[in-house]
Amino acid sequence: MSRGVEGFIMKAYRADDYTLTVTYVEPVTDKYIRVGFTADGLLQNYPVHPTQWIRLWFDDGSGRQRQRGYTLVRQDPATDSFAIEFAVHYGPASVWAENAKAGDVIEASLLKGTGSSNFSIPEPTPPEFLIFGDTASLPAINTLLDAIGDVPARVCLEWQYESDVILPVHAHGKTELTWLQRVDDGRLVREHAESTIPAPGSFAWIACDGRTTRSIVKTLRAHGLAKESIKAQAYWK
Known part of the structure; x- marks a missing residue:
């Protein structure tokens, strides 16, 4: 084929x-x-x-x-x-x-250098992670939460179906989890990013649809987060 x-x-x-x-x-x-x-x-x-x-x-x-x-x-x-x-x-x-x-x-x-080695936890470990995603990127987010352990994390996830909000999220005691319904092509999660002020030294990991991912990156940069403190990948269009 x-x-x-x-x-x-x-x-x-x-x-x-x-x-x-x-x-x-x-x-x-x-x-x-x-x-x-x-x-x-x-x-x-x-x-x-x-x-x-x-x-x-x-x-x-x-x-x-x-x-x-x-x-x-x-x-x-x-x-x-x-x-x-x-x-x-x-x-x-x-x-x-x-x-x-x-x-x-x-x-x-x-492809060598993509799935094999394109991301690792920053060193030294940031004091906080800002994570934005949806059900498509939730598996990746869970592996990230497992890897950072008890490091504080603010996680914002989009849902489309009512059952999405019962999906297992590997949160811990220092994880702040927010579920937002996907409406108007991601408007709510973009607004949430606008109200998210990064703490000094924070690291952001973003994996939503293409438009939302670009918007959140732009917002966090405007909030003072450095380019090297952001890992962004559009998981779908």
Whole structure:
């Protein structure tokens, strides 16, 4: 099956390809599914780190494959396994996740320097993290919260479905969690960012849709947060 231009780009950049096998499928909510995989040796080649991600290839129904990026969770190099959590909305990725069963296989690719090593916790550890995301980036946010331990964090998450707000968030005693409904293409979370004043030395991690991510970066820069104190990645358009 053709991968089109996306496949050509992956090949040009010498992406590593893996064949993943489904080991279990676990519903989290009516709009969220966790799928376990054997890692095909990926975790031996790319050590586990917070927000680690890969690209999965899905049949788009037209005879071509399309790739989407997903965060790895529950990574266990000893058993060569991890899981991926799918926010179910629409499109070929959601169709695949909703129909997945143990024994199914799916192709994955990883560009060196992206899913492998593009983020690490800043040193020295910032006194506070400001985190903005939604259900698509929640798996990455949970790995980040696990990594920072009891460091204070202000987390703002967007929800679209009522069941989203019961999704597990790896908060701790020093985590301030805010859920905001997604309305007007992210207006509420952008307004929340405008009222968020970073403490000196804070670090921001932002992963919303493209427009919202850009807006929050601009707002936090205006509030005095330095460019090097912000990690931003639009998780969808």
